[in-house]
Structure formats: C-alpha cells, structure tokens
Amino acid sequence: MSIPASFRRVLEAGDPNWESGQNPELVVVYGDHRRSYLECYTITAIDEVNEKIDALPRGSQERKMLQRLYDTQSQTLTVDETGRLVLPAKLRSKIDLDGEALFTGAGDTFQIWNPTTYDNEELSKTEEWLDALPEDFDPLMFLDGVPANAGRET
Template sequence: MARRFRGSEEVRVDAKGRVSIPAKFRRVFESADPEWETGKRPQLVIVFGTRDWKYLQLFTIEAIEEIDERISRLDRGSPSRNYLEHIYQGHSEEAEIDGDGRLVLPQKLRDKIGLTDSAVFISGGDNLKVWSPAAYEEEERAIEARVPELEPGADPLSLLSQQVAASSPGQG
C-alpha cells in the first residue's frame, strides 16, 4: 500500500496555471505510480467532477485504478455505474508532475473552481483536493457545521468508537 497524503498547503498559482506540488505530496504520487522511477515524471489523474464541485481532486495512479476497478464491478448500464463513470472517467484528465515539481492546471479547470493566484491543497488519504482559498474557507465552515453530535472540546476520535460500536453486533 502506498503512502497516504497528510496535511495541507497553500501554494501560488502562476499565470500559466502551474502550481508547485510540495515535496511531501510528490513523494506520495511517486510511490503510488507503478511506472515511476527516478528521472521519470509521476503520473496522476485530475477529477473535476460535476457542475457543483468547487474543487479538483488529484488522485494517485493506484487510487484511480482501484476506483476504476470498483466501478467496473458494478452492473453495466446501472445508474450507479453510469454516474461514477461520468465523474471519474468522463470528468477527469490525466496529468503529470514536471521535472521542477509543478503541475499545470488547465485554464478551464482553474475557471471552474475560481482559482486565481493561489490554491489550497487538502489531503484526503489517497487524493488531494485543490480549492481556491475562498471556497475552502467556506467549505471549512460547512464541515464544522456538519459535525455529528460532538460536544465542544470533545476528542474527534471518539467518532471512531461510535463506528466500531455500530458495526459490532452482539455487544452490549
């Protein structure tokens, strides 16, 4: 299993749409690209999603291959498969990180999420989300508003114990 993304970074976007991928994130893209070796450019997939997405998702090759495999196991022609193919195959682009550690974000994708001179990377395990700083700030407030019944100051990891209890039949 490849390393996972952790952390967040705000980076500059130049006039050509290039963003520097922080080294800690580049290492994950490299380790999760089966064809990568020193001197080669790590590959990734940019998913731009549906109209309402305000972010881009950057997936490692291993992660997108796992998603593709899971989609292919769904019934051909089913609404779920059609929808997932639409997003993860139809609304995506293959990309690579250049020799200087930069990723070029096409203008149409920058326009879609309102990206101008800076971008926020937020880790999501096997992917990175790319937001405009303003849209991410709005999302951060929305996430905090959706927190399930957590007392102020409570340990967020207590939510994991609720999951374990709910999935463990016969306890209690």
Template sequence: MTQWFSGEEVYKIDTKGRVSIPADFRAVLVDGDLDGADPRTPSLMIHYGPAAKDRRLECYTMQAFKEVTDKLKKMPRGSPRRRALEGYFHGQSQRMTVDETGRLVLPQKLREMIGLEREVCFVAAADTFNIWKPEDYEQEKATRQAEIEDLVGEGVDPLSLLEEEGI
C-alpha cells in the same frame, strides 16, 4: 500505497497555470504511480465533476484511481448505474503529469471551474488531495469545523466519532 497525503499548503499559480506541488505530496504521487516511470514525473488523475460545484478539484494517485475503476468494472457492463458512474468518474477526470521541476500545469478550463487566479490551496484527504481557491477553502474549513463541533460538542475529541461509527 504505503504513504498518504497530509496537511494543507498554499502556493502561487502563474498565468499559464503552472503551480508547484508540495514536496510531501509529490512523494505520495510517486508512491502511487502505477507506471513506474521516472519518479520525477509522476502521473495523477484530477476529477472535476461535481467537486467543481464545491469549488475544488479532487486529485487521485494512479493507484487510488485504479481502486475506484476496479470497483466500477465489477458492476454489470451496460447497467444504468455503471454508465452513470463511469460518466461521472471517468468522463469528468483528466490525467496529468508532474513536470521534472515538480510543477503541474492546470488547464485553463479547470482553473476557471473553481476560480483559481493567483494562489492554490492543496488540502490532503488521505489517499487523495483537493485543490481549492484559498478563500473558498477557508470558508469550507470553517463550515466543517462547525459541523464537527455540532456532532461532538465543544472540547470533545473529533476522533471519538470513529468509535461511534464502529470503525
């Protein structure tokens, strides 16, 4: 995958759960779609496990989902750790397809998990993106900003944290 998600966008969601995906995000989904199907209708995986407790849905390109799956498959079959991770990751994910108009239909179950009603906030996370209720995302963003300021201090470039991690 050569592209990645970036930015944040707020879109309206209708009563049937239909929401347009930002065009830049759709391009990344097409790039990460392993099926090579119609580029107007890429697939993605929505992981709703513990992320839903954070009031968000985590969305993976098919390539990013495969990368996690490949790591799981290297674990001993039947091991407690593999079973737990398979249930966590595969058992709590749903494959979705973007329709020809660039919309995604979010099932009611997923909308209810995070309290989506009128608007959706798409937030990039490199090779994944998250779907938030806009108000919840604003609170999360403020919390994360405060955490970064606590780590680096006011007026210091947060990218300096990468150097501290030896990355």
C-alpha cells in the same frame, strides 16, 4: 503551481510507471457541477476506482454515471521536473482559481481548492459540526474502538 513534496512522494509511489528521474502522473477529477474543488488521484488509486466501477452491472445507471463522473470528467496530468503541476485553463476555471491554491490531504487523494472557497464551504462545515458538540468534547473520541487499518482495502 508547486505540489507539496510529501504529496509528490505519494504520486511517485502510486504511479506504477514512475522511475527515479521521471515525472509522476496523476489523474485530476473535476467532476460534476456541485464539486468546487479538484480531486487528485494517484494512478493506482484511480485504477482501483475504475475496477470497482467496472464491477457494476454493465448498462446500469450507477455504472454509467460513475464512468461519466470519474472517466469523462477527469484529466491525466504529469508533474514537471520542478515539482509543479500546470493546470489547464478548464480546470482552473472550474474552481475559479486565478492565484494561490490550497492543497488538502483527503486519505488516498488530495484536493486542490481556491482558498476562499475552502474557507467558505469546508471550514464553515467543520465549525458548524464542532459547534454542535459539547465544548469539552474531543473529536478523537470518535476513533475509540476503530481498528488502525479500518477502511483500508488490502
């Protein structure tokens, strides 16, 4: 599948080993049985996640489970020279993908969905959330008073 150009630029910037003319790497986390999408991390982003996991107490249940979810249930892939990503059968099967894929940006990661699953799960959640708000409510109001760099680590 072809990765959108804007996503490829992020992958290149987030791969410390990438140089012009080379193909960037990324880590695809397929996760547990509840996850119905693939989450794609730059090398830098997954390194940050792993550093935080490693900071948890050795032997703790949280550390073991997060290592399992993010280390064991992930795969490092390389974007090819045409900007495409070849997903192994195991990953395609995980999200029941046999045709077109939907890419969604999610902060410092992006997700790959089966379009039908996305519509059934995520789009319906968004619609339910919006329907619970007054008709004239602008969701951007939730951002009032939030600093522009809130949530970003330095």
